[in-house]
Amino acid sequence: MEVISIIGLEYILALYDMQHIDLAERLGIKKQNINMWIKGKQKIPKKYLPVLKELFGINGDYFNKNINEVDKLEIQKEKLKRDLNPIIKKQELVYIAEDINDMVQIPVYDKEEINTIERTIEKVKIMNKFKSALEVVDPNPYIDTYKLMVEILEKGQHEAIVHKTMEALAHYLEILPDKITTGEEQKEFESEIFEVFDDYNY
Template identity: 65%
Template sequence: MIGLEYILNLYNLQHIELAERLGIKKQNINMWVKGRQNIPKKYLPVLEELFGIDQTYFGRELSEIEQLEIQKEKLKRDLNPVIKKYEQQFSSGEINDLVEVPIYDQEEMNAIEREIEKAKLVSKFKTAMDIVDHNPYLETYKLMVELLEKVQHESVLHKTIEALAHYYEVLPDGVSSEPEQEGFESELFEVFDDHNY
């Protein structure tokens, strides 16, 4: 869906209403939404100001993550949330490290943040699976999904995944979820060493 169409739906704004605000004909808005005509550059800053959304979103197809980001910006404008505190969370990417994540006084904001994070994880998981056309580790991915479906609440799963992240240096040494994690990892790494892994 083109950004402008998504934003108009989200704000419950009719094409005619936007056309009146911009001082143009409704047909122009229809052409923009259907992708038959690009939004003229002179209107992009006006749209950005009107909706409080970066102008790069209006004229292109939006991903699920971008749609959630736009919902988040609308919520910020509607709720005026206050950041209660910051929480450290692991961030994967080019630099795997802990980052400060805001915790808001409005649960709707925290919920949309979690939805965005989940959508990013799903996208990264899919990308990881698509690295090779005929992925030889497809059975491993199936097992991972089974574990997540059946025992994701078990601490041994979390401890083992964190240990693997340390073992392969995906997670920095100083980042640890629990005090006893180091002991768990040293015993697990001994098993790896015993079997020449």
């Protein structure tokens, strides 16, 4: 399946329903310049990036780059923040599987639209990691393992045993830091499952 790349500026203009000519007038340049930027034939000069950032309230890194699905969602989130002026109600401690696996504080807003898009961004990131894992080896010798994981998640995603098992495996494989645990009950469960691993010489 062919992935069509899109320059950030083009996506942002569409999201804000702004015509090329309107942006050109605001920047005091010709419409042809905007067209060249969007087609990727010319980079947006650095002097215009702060103006664009101020105009749209979007991080300047997005305007020149070919954006992916996560970038699009991040841009939508920034627009929502600007439109809704949300207030942070509280900070929530969650596990983030990024370059450094750890617990981080994330804001919870009073506008559910922002919280929803935050969750969507996290889901897309997880799906992308899963796809990358599937594509590591071709043919993938562990494809049956991935099939089994999907089956388990489909049938038992709300079962406590599934979460406990995944967390136990994560600790066993040293994916989760030691401080990330749900308490004594989880430790007891992990101890029992590790005994099973030992029985099978894992």
